[in-house]
Amino acid sequence: MDLGGFPVAEADLAVVDSAPVGRRYHRLLLDSPALSAASRPGQFFHLLCRDGGGNGPYLRRPMSIWRCGAGQRLGFLFHVKGRGTAALAALRPGDRLSAVGPLGQGFRLEPGWRRILILARGVGLATLAPLTEAAAAQGITVQALLSAQAPGDLMAAEFAGASGATVQAVFDSDGSSAVPAVEALLRATFEGPARPDAVFTCGSNRLFLLLQRLAAEYGIPGQIALEQQMGCGLGMCFCCVRQIRAADGGVVNLRVCAEGPVFDLQAALAW
Amino acid sequence: MDLGGFPVAEADLAVVDSAPVGRRYHRLLLDSPALSAASRPGQFFHLLCRDGGGNGPYLRRPMSIWRCGAGQRLGFLFHVKGRGTAALAALRPGDRLSAVGPLGQGFRLEPGWRRILILARGVGLATLAPLTEAAAAQGITVQALLSAQAPGDLMAAEFAGASGATVQAVFDSDGSSAVPAVEALLRATFEGPARPDAVFTCGSNRLFLLLQRLAAEYGIPGQIALEQQMGCGLGMCFCCVRQIRAADGGVVNLRVCAEGPVFDLQAALAW
Amino acid sequence: MVDLSVRIGGLALANPVMPASGTFGPELAQVFDLNRLGALVTKSVTPQYRQGNALPRLCETEAGVLNSIGIPGKGLDHFCTQAMAEWRRFTPPLVVSLSADTVAAFADAAARLAATPGVAAIEANISCPNLEEDGRAFAMHPESAAAAIAAMRAACALPLWAKLSPNTADIAAVARAVEEAGADAVVVANTILGLAIDIERMVPKLGAGMGGFSGPAFKPIALRLVWQCAQAVRIPVIGVGGIATPADAVEFLMAGASAVQVGTASFVSPTALPAVLDGLAAFCARRGFARVSDLTGLALPGRLRPAAE
Amino acid sequence: MVDLSVRIGGLALANPVMPASGTFGPELAQVFDLNRLGALVTKSVTPQYRQGNALPRLCETEAGVLNSIGIPGKGLDHFCTQAMAEWRRFTPPLVVSLSADTVAAFADAAARLAATPGVAAIEANISCPNLEEDGRAFAMHPESAAAAIAAMRAACALPLWAKLSPNTADIAAVARAVEEAGADAVVVANTILGLAIDIERMVPKLGAGMGGFSGPAFKPIALRLVWQCAQAVRIPVIGVGGIATPADAVEFLMAGASAVQVGTASFVSPTALPAVLDGLAAFCARRGFARVSDLTGLALPGRLRPAAE
Numbered sequence A, B: 001m002d003l004g005g006f007p008v009a010e011a012d013l014a015v016v017d018s019a020p021v022g023r024r025y026h027r028l029l030l031d032s033p034a035l036s037a038a039s040r041p042g043q044f045f046h047l048l049c050r051d052g053g054g055n056g057p058y059l060r061r062p063m064s065i066w067r068c069g070a071g072q073r074l075g076f077l078f079h080v081k082g083r084g085t086a087a088l089a090a091l092r093p094g095d096r097l098s099a100v101g102p103l104g105q106g107f108r109l110e111p112g113w114r115r116i117l118i119l120a121r122g123v124g125l126a127t128l129a130p131l132t133e134a135a136a137a138q139g140i141t142v143q144a145l146l147s148a149q150a151p152g153d154l155m156a157a158e159f160a161g162a163s164g165a166t167v168q169a170v171f172d173s174d175g176s177s178a179v180p181a182v183e184a185l186l187r188a189t190f191e192g193p194a195r196p197d198a199v200f201t202c203g204s205n206r207l208f209l210l211l212q213r214l215a216a217e218y219g220i221p222g223q224i225a226l227e228q229q230m231g232c233g234l235g236m237c238f239c240c241v242r243q244i245r246a247a248d249g250g251v252v253n254l255r256v257c258a259e260g261p262v263f264d265l266q267a268a269l270a271w
Numbered sequence C, D: 001m002v003d004l005s006v007r008i009g010g011l012a013l014a015n016p017v018m019p020a021s022g023t024f025g026p027e028l029a030q031v032f033d034l035n036r037l038g039a040l041v042t043k044s045v046t047p048q049y050r051q052g053n054a055l056p057r058l059c060e061t062e063a064g065v066l067n068s069i070g071i072p073g074k075g076l077d078h079f080c081t082q083a084m085a086e087w088r089r090f091t092p093p094l095v096v097s098l099s100a101d102t103v104a105a106f107a108d109a110a111a112r113l114a115a116t117p118g119v120a121a122i123e124a125n126i127s128c129p130n131l132e133e134d135g136r137a138f139a140m141h142p143e144s145a146a147a148a149i150a151a152m153r154a155a156c157a158l159p160l161w162a163k164l165s166p167n168t169a170d171i172a173a174v175a176r177a178v179e180e181a182g183a184d185a186v187v188v189a190n191t192i193l194g195l196a197i198d199i200e201r202m203v204p205k206l207g208a209g210m211g212g213f214s215g216p217a218f219k220p221i222a223l224r225l226v227w228q229c230a231q232a233v234r235i236p237v238i239g240v241g242g243i244a245t246p247a248d249a250v251e252f253l254m255a256g257a258s259a260v261q262v263g264t265a266s267f268v269s270p271t272a273l274p275a276v277l278d279g280l281a282a283f284c285a286r287r288g289f290a291r292v293s294d295l296t297g298l299a300l301p302g303r304l305r306p307a308a309e
């Protein structure tokens, strides 16, 4: 795959791995050294969801980059939700997948940071997973708090990969994922010696609101990856807008595919 | 497959054999004892042409019954021509195929006949093939004249099956299929001791006109299987009409799917 | 048990699922029991014999078909004296689709049908796009549509359904016009004019040039037409256009239809009609609707949706 | 070598392939070299800032999409002073799509665009179905369409393209009206009104209710509209609606279009535009056409087709 001088490619990629993860998730690994090397954590691809026989919905589906980097397979980890993701999950090694990307604005890691905290729930961890390795590569320590229904849904291995991130888990099944409990955990971290230089989140409106509130209180910068239904994925159709607070305090509609999917934590409005 | 008291079924059948025949043809065998037993030579099925992944054109495609009968697989033999037949040819054993049928009026064999002649070209032999076994079962001797581009395209085995029909072949490649040559062969047969009680044809306009002319001249009754593009396959949409000469000499539009596909040789008009 | 019955004007139907004119015939009784249907709808009958259009009469498109069959048929007299005998074998109400070239011919034919035992209602096909030059039809304008319906209304007392055309600027205005002219229901909609070209032969794929477009690809348009008509008139709307699955039928009912017709889908699946009927009942049962008629109009603007849902 | 150039009124284009308004932006330069295109077409610019419609703004259907984006944008002043800077980086003629609520606003905006360097032509979007109540638009009737075009014609000397709507009874009449009012070309067509309902939530899938229907499912209708307009006017017709492949583009040219626009297909394949262009050239080469403009109208009634083909 040669990007031919253009930052975004429409590429026909070979599937090298396709496997279910847990009860409701699926992972795909694609062979595309150039696209994988060009991808940044927080960016996404727009995938044409066609099963091996060419069947699937008309529009593409946006999917965060779960694995990327020089020498790595390009990977996606997703919740098998409807017609599009079902077609993706039906792909087998050797099948082809049309991918448009890399797209959007990824996470930003600032040079001075030594420590970040990641708060993820559900499939939001797919979006945040590549941030762990990018941070590790810059010498930034990653502490992650993952929330899941039950231990079987956690996907901690899928999250941390080889990044060496510290992972703490909370569950609905034992009540540890309740907002007050998570708030206590976060306050302890923010007040303790491992206070992070920045926080990142994705995957839960409840946790987003909590983190936004606490990060403001403690004066910690943050970023959030948002989702929105997409048409073009490229910034042309304006169907993927979300309300974002502008610098002047007013609220503007920004395109998740173009200005996002990663936005400033304090600027994002709840959905 | 239980026909449930209705003469025509919409059935989801298992593919048991799917293989190319020669350079341009393909055969399919389906598991459907009840439908196979209910089918008569000259009838057809309306097939939903979806490859293993569900891809294919919107409308069904009509396909003559090539193999049928109690204890036999239901078989089709077809020219891989466009999008529909390509999807059919992509089916693999174990895949499912939706078939509506058996449809239309098949060939009629009259009790007194002892000998029939079949003149077929190209894939027209798929339509006429099951007639050989039906005739044999009634003690009728079958003599067949098959026309093809070259010996490699003949499919004589696909035609005669286990019927014991005598097969003579003519080819474009050696000039033996030219109309005057075939005319000479037919005249010899019609004038000789093996004069047939009836003649049958399918697959070539040129051969149809020749046979129509000679059969009229020698006073031999005949039948022809016609093709026409179809919508419903059941007689409801009137898109499959062909011009047929009525008893009173006038020309009427009859539906290939309902009044046909088999028509009286002298009543059919050239296309 | 879900109550599937619906009333269309004066006519009580056992259920809201029926075939669309021109895509159905007694031949379908070879595949399933037609007595399960809410009503039967004939292909359009014309006053005189018609040969039909040049071949090819049908071509497929992306998820749809174009047709220009041209309403071939033996004419009204043959229908009333011969074809009716076959239709009387079935128990559901028989809706006879009627097409004609002039207002007077519509009225005369309606009177004749009213005098024919076994005809439960007339569906006035004032919208067939193949008949008049360049696809023009009565249903294109409120005035001409109303004139045809008023003349039929005066000529007969049968329930009268007006089948409207998408080939108009303002279908709500046409619906209101035929309601005022005395129609008991509107059937929405007939095919929309379309075209396909064979680029190798450089001619239209249909022998007649343009044709009527139908099938799943047409569904969003037909659904919108139903939604517009349901907000414009008080008489029942019968929805038709691209319905192939139970979910499609539910969409039409929620958009304001009281009953639905299934057309092109029967070509692809001759059991589509009973499948839509069974699936509709299953949907009502699953979502707790006691009557299928409760679905009608649920998605219209300003409608309160059942809280339990 | 096939000559791909075409003339649209006074404007010479290097080739007949361009994007459709609202489905394109400078962002596509991330994927291929936009300078390959015959022209660039902006999303519709409105006199004032517009926020756009409620979410969801897009939903998919069988082989198509419904949209009710609502033409969000920062208004004409921002366009002329800020956005034009980005557009001037590209070499193909820039066609600015213009939408407004009144005849006077159309005229004022046209004058302003004429005074803005780098604007090669105006495409008057008199047909967007989302702006006026119940989807009404200027292009629905010949009179209102002509009024808007005549006012723009009087206000500026730029090439003026009128983008027509399928939501009309007689598009040929609208095309003739805008031709007489001074349009240099007609763009046929904008989206047709459609609807989809979420049967679980019992509300329309789009936030705004109805939306404009586009994509492959819409193609047979758009192709028919082009064919009707090409027979009605002498000014060039630019075909748009469901074009996704080179064969689709050939169909539109043979139906009478002089150029084509690709819209929704770019969402599914952002390289659709160059693929259509390359395939069009390949088709001409294979079939022995020296000029792509030779394809225009080949399938129209009464046209003699090249004997050699």
Ligand SMILES: Cc1cc2nc3c(=O)[nH]c(=O)nc-3n(C[C@H](O)[C@H](O)[C@H](O)COP(=O)(O)OP(=O)(O)OC[C@H]3O[C@@H](n4cnc5c(N)ncnc54)[C@H](O)[C@@H]3O)c2cc1C
Pocket: A044, A057, A059, A060, A061, A062, A063, A064, A065, A077, A078, A079, A080, A081, A082, A083, A084, A085, A086, A123, A126, A127, A226, A227, A228, A229, A230, A256, A261
């Ligand atoms: C930038 C971005 C990154 C994403 N990354 C991931 C990921 O890494 N893993 C993952 O499991 N999911 C991810 N999602 C969500 C994913 O796109 C949807 O789950 C998917 O589109 C559902 O498609 P479907 O056909 O299976 O479901 P359906 O529910 O049938 O989809 C119907 C429509 O809704 C849209 N839709 C449904 N859910 C979402 C959603 N959450 N966000 C946006 N559109 C939606 C679909 O695109 C489609 O248009 C991401 C979304 C965005 C915007």
Ligand SMILES: Cc1cc2nc3c(=O)[nH]c(=O)nc-3n(C[C@H](O)[C@H](O)[C@H](O)COP(=O)(O)OP(=O)(O)OC[C@H]3O[C@@H](n4cnc5c(N)ncnc54)[C@H](O)[C@@H]3O)c2cc1C
Pocket: B044, B057, B059, B060, B061, B062, B063, B064, B065, B077, B078, B079, B080, B081, B082, B083, B084, B085, B086, B123, B126, B127, B226, B227, B228, B229, B230, B256, B261
């Ligand atoms: C009663 C009947 C029996 C038939 N039996 C056989 C058979 O046993 N073996 C065989 O190889 N073919 C048979 N045919 C022809 C077969 O139906 C066509 O070859 C097939 O429909 C082509 O479809 P496609 O999508 O591959 O081709 P395309 O050319 O892409 O089809 C385009 C359209 O043209 C129609 N069409 C194309 N060719 C024919 C044709 N010859 N007859 C009718 N419609 C056509 C298709 O149905 C479709 O609507 C039969 C046709 C009829 C009417």
Ligand SMILES: Cc1cc2nc3c(=O)[nH]c(=O)nc-3n(C[C@H](O)[C@H](O)[C@H](O)COP(=O)(O)O)c2cc1C
Pocket: B231, B237, C020, C021, C022, C023, C043, C044, C065, C067, C069, C071, C097, C125, C128, C163, C189, C190, C191, C213, C214, C215, C216, C218, C240, C241, C242, C243, C261, C262, C263, C264, C265
């Ligand atoms: C082959 C064909 C023939 C048709 N003939 C008629 C007809 O005679 N009278 C009529 O009112 N509508 C006729 N229609 C229109 C259908 O009744 C129906 O309104 C239209 O096809 C849309 O529904 P569908 O998408 O379910 O097919 C015909 C449609 C098709 C496809």
Ligand SMILES: Cc1cc2nc3c(=O)[nH]c(=O)nc-3n(C[C@H](O)[C@H](O)[C@H](O)COP(=O)(O)O)c2cc1C
Pocket: A231, A237, D020, D021, D022, D023, D043, D044, D065, D067, D069, D071, D097, D125, D128, D163, D189, D190, D191, D212, D213, D214, D215, D216, D218, D240, D241, D242, D243, D261, D262, D263, D264, D265
């Ligand atoms: C998301 C979207 C936005 C559109 N916005 C505009 C617009 O701003 N102005 C306009 O004239 N047409 C607009 N259109 C219509 C397209 O330009 C085009 O006429 C229509 O989509 C049919 O072409 P297609 O099937 O190739 O998309 C829009 C279409 C879509 C799908």
Ligand code: FES
Pocket: A229, A230, A231, A232, A233, A234, A235, A236, A237, A238, A239, A240, A241, A255, A256, A257, A258
């Ligand atoms: S998806 Fe089209 S602008 Fe974001």
Ligand code: FES
Pocket: B229, B230, B231, B232, B233, B234, B235, B236, B237, B238, B239, B240, B241, B255, B256, B257, B258
């Ligand atoms: S295919 Fe419909 S009548 Fe023959």
